[in-house]
Amino acid sequence: MRRSRLTGCVLLVGLATAAAWAVNPTSRIPLRAPVYSFDLASPTIISMTSLDAGDALGHPGPVVVIPRENLGEASLLDELDGLSEQNQMFPPTSSFLLVFSVDRTSMGAVGPDPVLLANNLPFNVQTEAAANQQSGDAFLSTQLFDMFGPLSVLALSANNTLGRNQGDASGVDHSGLPATSPSFPNADSKDNVDAMYIPKPIAGGIAGVDPPPMNCLFFTLKRNSPSLLFLPGTNSGADVYRDFDVNSPAGQQLYVSWMQLGLQPMDDIASLLIFDRNGDCVYQPTDVVLFTLSRDSPTLGMMDESAATIFTNQGALAGFPAIYSVPAALGLDPGDHINALDFAPCSHAETCVLDWAIGFGRRVSGDVRCDGLVNNFDIDAFVPAILSRALYESLYPGCNYYAADINGDGLVNNFDIDRFVACILSPPPPGEGCP
Ligand SMILES: [Ca+2]
Ligand SMILES: [Ca+2]
Ligand SMILES: [Ca+2]
Ligand SMILES: [Ca+2]
Structure with a gap:
């Protein structure tokens, strides 16, 4: 009895977590585009x-x-x-x-x-x-x-x-x-x-x-x-x-x-x-x-x-x-x-x-500053990411460099800029990444 209640609780927590992450399943590091x-x-x-x-x-x-x-x-x-x-x-x-x-x-x-x-x-x-x-x-x-x-x-x-x-x-x-x-x-x-x-x-x-x-x-x-x-x-x-x-x-x-x-x-x-x-x-x-x-x-x-x-x-x-x-x-x-x-x-x-x-909770595309939001403040972090991975990681330790891979091709480079700009102009809801 007790065991099944516990399982139920775990399931509920699991569902709640999944619901919070129900948008934009993606990878932590994108495989390079084929x-x-x-x-x-x-x-x-x-x-x-x-x-x-x-x-x-x-x-x-x-x-x-x-x-x-x-x-x-x-x-x-x-x-x-x-x-x-x-x-x-x-x-x-x-x-x-x-x-x-x-x-x-x-x-x-x-x-x-x-x-x-x-x-x-x-x-x-x-x-x-x-x-x-x-x-x-x-x-x-x-x-x-x-x-x-x-x-x-x-x-x-x-x-x-x-x-x-x-x-x-x-x-x-x-x-x-x-x-x-x-x-x-x-x-x-x-x-x-x-x-x-x-x-x-x-x-x-x-x-x-x-x-x-x-x-x-x-x-x-x-x-x-x-x-x-x-x-x-x-x-x-x-x-x-x-x-x-x-x-x-x-x-x-x-x-x-x-x-x-x-x-x-x-x-x-x-x-x-x-x-x-x-x-x-x-x-x-x-x-x-x-x-x-x-x-x-x-x-x-x-x-x-x-x-x-x-x-x-x-x-x-x-x-x-x-x-x-x-x-x-x-x-x-x-x-x-x-x-x-x-x-x-x-x-x-x-x-x-x-x-x-x-999977879920992997990488919020565009949230380069990793504060859970995609907005104007990410611009300052996006620029060094485009310039150099080492520079970005020294400025934003613990954040995911691949959050700047907006087009998901496995590379962070100039080809991500257009999508990033479009995303900042029309930002996704809190917790969600760029489309
Ligand atoms: Ca599929
Ligand atoms: Ca074939
Ligand atoms: Ca040969
Ligand atoms: Ca890219």
């Missing part, structure tokens, strides 16, 4: 004639950052299905969290991790699926991996948590539809992130350690995309292309074929993460190629595997790819489908997840 695509059935692609399913998009916007023509996609019906940076300098023993997107019918296998729930980080594939808004999101693994597979570090359960929402997460989103906060029930059609890479470094901006210049970009197209007939491969959704110049229509070549990956011609690579380890943009068996396959790929049937199984070329036998990770390692159900994949360098899973995951 380059990504939406599929043909996405309402954003259908409603905006300037955006196609073959384009590589950027946030906020979305805006086109690589037009489809520059990846050899001549048709409005082409779909960009996998995208990967070169990742040529990444050390083979370094660890990371996987970052992935799922398709419209993925449900997840487990509820949120209890440790993350206790930290007001209540969103994962299952909660987002329950709200019919999972397919436009990016999720983080809760355990570490390296380029060869899962690492056995068990601080958190094998699960996933929300890293970027499709919309309305104080900028930590894909500018997608529905334009609603995580877990807000959605009855409309929804965008589907279909390809993605996050320019490294993954969280925040660290001067001087931006990624090394990329010599080529890797991509795959969806099976039956019209332009596969003209690209220099075998008209297969399981061929991987490289592009040496994303600023011009020329430059596409075959990087690795379905046969070299142990696949079938009718397979369809649905997500792609490449470590071109010697940095030459040429395929060698020492390069690491991670990928998932679409639900109807023949190889999944032959191997009795899942569209949420991540495959690798490392250790593959003739005619079959090897398995990099199983669905349960990511808190996914065998019926789920991973359709975009990247990674976020990380040495301690719990620390990274607490920093990057989306």
Whole structure:
């Protein structure tokens, strides 16, 4: 009796706390904004004639950052299905969290991790699926991996948590539809992130350690995309292309074929993460190629595997790819489908997840002075934040530098100024951040 009353009290307190934080779930440190695509059935692609399913998009916007023509996609019906940076300098023993997107019918296998729930980080594939808004999101693994597979570090359960929402997460989103906060029930059609890479470094901006210049970009197209007939491969959704110049229509070549990956011609690579380890943009068996396959790929049937199984070329036998990770390692159900994949360098899973995951009470965008209000007095703190992180943190110790990342792209820079000014002119209610 006494116990249940106590539980009731705790629940009430929990609800009251959640109510106070019911606005603007976001992250403490935004994952850097990705380059990504939406599929043909996405309402954003259908409603905006300037955006196609073959384009590589950027946030906020979305805006086109690589037009489809520059990846050899001549048709409005082409779909960009996998995208990967070169990742040529990444050390083979370094660890990371996987970052992935799922398709419209993925449900997840487990509820949120209890440790993350206790930290007001209540969103994962299952909660987002329950709200019919999972397919436009990016999720983080809760355990570490390296380029060869899962690492056995068990601080958190094998699960996933929300890293970027499709919309309305104080900028930590894909500018997608529905334009609603995580877990807000959605009855409309929804965008589907279909390809993605996050320019490294993954969280925040660290001067001087931006990624090394990329010599080529890797991509795959969806099976039956019209332009596969003209690209220099075998008209297969399981061929991987490289592009040496994303600023011009020329430059596409075959990087690795379905046969070299142990696949079938009718397979369809649905997500792609490449470590071109010697940095030459040429395929060698020492390069690491991670990928998932679409639900109807023949190889999944032959191997009795899942569209949420991540495959690798490392250790593959003739005619079959090897398995990099199983669905349960990511808190996914065998019926789920991973359709975009990247990674976020990380040495301690719990620390990274607490920093990057989306939840409540995380970061009040625009409250750079951290007094709970966004108003004119934040201008004096915003200016040093734009100039230098060290300067800002010396002037405002204990405040969150990323409160100045108004557009939620993971960087504090000049591109935040316009939104900050607009926000100060029309300030949000107390406790809420800039939209
Ligand atoms: Ca895809
Ligand atoms: Ca969502
Ligand atoms: Ca290579
Ligand atoms: Ca920013």
